[in-house]
Amino acid sequence: MRALDFGCGVGRLLIPLADRCEEVTGVDISPSMLAETRRNCDAAGARNVKLVRADDALSGVSGSFDFVHSYIVLQHIPVERGERFLAKLTSMLATGGVGIFQVTYESGLSSRSRILYWAKVNVPSANWLLNIARGRKPHAPLMQLNEYSVTRLLDILCKEGCREVYVRFSNHGGARGVLLFARRSDAPVFT
């Protein structure tokens, strides 16, 4: 009945969800994405869509959800912050509710690309210089591709009361990832 899409982008998955649910909430950090989503929802006649600008506490999101979803989002968020989002999103699931969370755990980068990526993240101006060297706009932002520990994610899901988790592997242009399907329960995880 109530679904949430975290990192909804322009509403690609939110609009089909709106077709199937009573009420859907799309959350994104980017105001321009949210504006585009609103236009796309209006064009699709999806009137049961609430849009919320994300902050780290997801303070604009209220109530519990039967379905929480996030696809191609957490991989772009630094791991510690992404883990906190996973815990928060899972805590918003109603009993019996299902979350589907996609993350990458292995970037698939060569040793050379790994060093360049590390420099772009950690060395001031490195992203700027490498953008110029590649003929891109100097201030083009770095698209992060973070590697999560699936074990830590399973532990978070466990602590948030998910007794069952199903794992499906996914491939993102060479980066290896997983889709974690988790169901929240009110029974103890360990019996």
Ligand SMILES: C[S@@+](CC[C@H](N)C(=O)[O-])C[C@H]1O[C@@H](n2cnc3c(N)ncnc32)[C@H](O)[C@@H]1O
């Ligand atoms: C690659 S797009 C994926 C969009 C959508 N999930 C899809 O599959 O079409 C990633 C989205 O995550 C959003 N995003 C990145 N960091 C975020 C954060 N901290 N909180 C919420 N959304 C975030 C971006 O603004 C962008 O719209």
